[in-house]
Amino acid sequence: MDKPVQQLQQSQQDILPENLGDNSFCRDLGIRYPYLGGSMAQGISSVQLSIALGKAGMLGFFGSAGLSPDTVETAVDQLQASGVPFGCNLIHSPQEPELESVLAELYIRKGVRLIEASAFLDITLPLVRYRLHGIHRSADGSITTPNQIVAKLSREELAEKFFSPPPEKLINALLQRGDITHEQATLAGQIPLANDITAEADSGGHTDKRPALALFPTIQSVSARAQHKYGYIKPLRVGLGGGIGTPQAAAAAFSMGAGWIMAGSIHQACIESGTSDIVRKLLNETRQADLAMAPAADMFEMGVTVQVAKRGTMFAMRAARLYELYRNHDSLESIPSAEREKLEKTIFLAPLDDIWHQTRSFFMQRDPRQAERAERDPKHRMALVFRWYLGQAAHWARKGVPDRAIDYQIWCGPAMGAFNEWVKGSFLETPSNRKAACVALNILEGAAAIIRSNISRFTGNNTASQQMKPEIKEYPA
Numbered sequence: 001m002d003k004p005v006q007q008l009q010q011s012q013q014d015i016l017p018e019n020l021g022d023n024s025f026c027r028d029l030g031i032r033y034p035y036l037g038g039s040m041a042q043g044i045s046s047v048q049l050s051i052a053l054g055k056a057g058m059l060g061f062f063g064s065a066g067l068s069p070d071t072v073e074t075a076v077d078q079l080q081a082s083g084v085p086f087g088c089n090l091i092h093s094p095q096e097p098e099l100e101s102v103l104a105e106l107y108i109r110k111g112v113r114l115i116e117a118s119a120f121l122d123i124t125l126p127l128v129r130y131r132l133h134g135i136h137r138s139a140d141g142s143i144t145t146p147n148q149i150v151a152k153l154s155r156e157e158l159a160e161k162f163f164s165p166p167p168e169k170l171i172n173a174l175l176q177r178g179d180i181t182h183e184q185a186t187l188a189g190q191i192p193l194a195n196d197i198t199a200e201a202d203s204g205g206h207t208d209k210r211p212a213l214a215l216f217p218t219i220q221s222v223s224a225r226a227q228h229k230y231g232y233i234k235p236l237r238v239g240l241g242g243g244i245g246t247p248q249a250a251a252a253a254f255s256m257g258a259g260w261i262m263a264g265s266i267h268q269a270c271i272e273s274g275t276s277d278i279v280r281k282l283l284n285e286t287r288q289a290d291l292a293m294a295p296a297a298d299m300f301e302m303g304v305t306v307q308v309a310k311r312g313t314m315f316a317m318r319a320a321r322l323y324e325l326y327r328n329h330d331s332l333e334s335i336p337s338a339e340r341e342k343l344e345k346t347i348f349l350a351p352l353d354d355i356w357h358q359t360r361s362f363f364m365q366r367d368p369r370q371a372e373r374a375e376r377d378p379k380h381r382m383a384l385v386f387r388w389y390l391g392q393a394a395h396w397a398r399k400g401v402p403d404r405a406i407d408y409q410i411w412c413g414p415a416m417g418a419f420n421e422w423v424k425g426s427f428l429e430t431p432s433n434r435k436a437a438c439v440a441l442n443i444l445e446g447a448a449a450i451i452r453s454n455i456s457r458f459t460g461n462n463t464a465s466q467q468m469k470p471e472i473k474e475y476p477a
């Protein structure tokens, strides 16, 4: 055999799942494979899901959004006791800024070393506080930051902010509060707020619906520019999420240079996720086009939307109707009575006054200022009542409440349909067989096989990859 062919075969053998991404990223996170499980709100990315991924050499973010701090603390205890690498979500909460700060403090107090920062529109104090906690100069002169942020975003302006040192104004604020020392404030100017960004393309839940093929190179380019501008010792890194549901998608992400891949939708369909079996079954039947955008509960008034599954549920349509009414009326009282009756009969299944009383009691516990504001401001009261439906719709889905199936809010992206099509005819077609580690390993092994085959294809053997359909196996054996 001549030497180039031998070399080619050797390099093909080295294309293993663990080598597809950024080795330094895997080392820093203490994982074998460049594969992350994205945060999914209200514990849908559950403790069990993070442990399953962690045990298989990957990492899952616990989905803390929408949970009480006590529940998050219990989850952190369980994850820490499990001994696997894990991270937690820190989600931007413009409606409840205190919650963001409470969570950041909780993570600092519990020693959670890795967070996924998401939905941020700008850099906030709790974010910088988390990142700078414990920053110091090590004996060898390098700067050590015990707390690591993987920021998830889809806008280049935001990527620039995360890849820059924390804003001076916020560093000074922390200095004044006595949260950091002068020495730490000086060091803060020499590190990026986040060393790592997951570029998030069209995905389940909150999404800008950016196409991965356009988004990833852009964020990668922002990273290169920031690296050049600030000359960080430790290189900035970029991964890709959104749309990953097949080995082909993973191979494409790694071929573009993604340091890691991240999945969400397909993990919700796995047995370890914190949703109901009814939802898992619905997800199992979801195809590419069975999706819709619907108003988001957390940013309803701002007109922000989320991507949801629409097969078997009328949630997207009903929630859109509520948003339209919110836009067109100043109060619940100004909605025409026929329309109001229809809402009470079909969507709320109760008088709107009763729903307001329930909502009010909820907010009196959680955030009394919201309830007080709603007493004064009828439009805000309408928003809270409508948000009751949006919030409950996600809860009914997670709990599998049978008589509310028509209202399930199931966050989901096109990766789900792609996955379902890929696994058709295999054991992974059955919902109860969808174990997260097995799904992830099939995607990674499949991606490696496709890339190996592409090397043959790109070196003149055109037929190899056209036939390439990686075998679906029962990993871990």
Ligand SMILES: Cc1cc2nc3c(=O)[nH]c(=O)nc-3n(C[C@H](O)[C@H](O)[C@H](O)COP(=O)(O)O)c2cc1C
Pocket (backbone or CB within 6 Å): 037, 038, 039, 040, 041, 042, 044, 063, 064, 065, 089, 091, 116, 117, 118, 119, 152, 200, 202, 203, 204, 205, 206, 241, 242, 243, 244, 262, 263, 264, 265, 266, 268, 410, 411, 412, 413, 414, 415
């Ligand atoms: C059910 C569900 C809930 C989600 N909740 C959150 C969340 O609370 N915080 C967050 O950062 N991302 C959330 N996401 C986004 C995922 O973490 C991940 O970035 C995304 O699902 C990746 O795209 P994919 O759905 O195409 O796999 C959610 C996604 C899904 C499907």
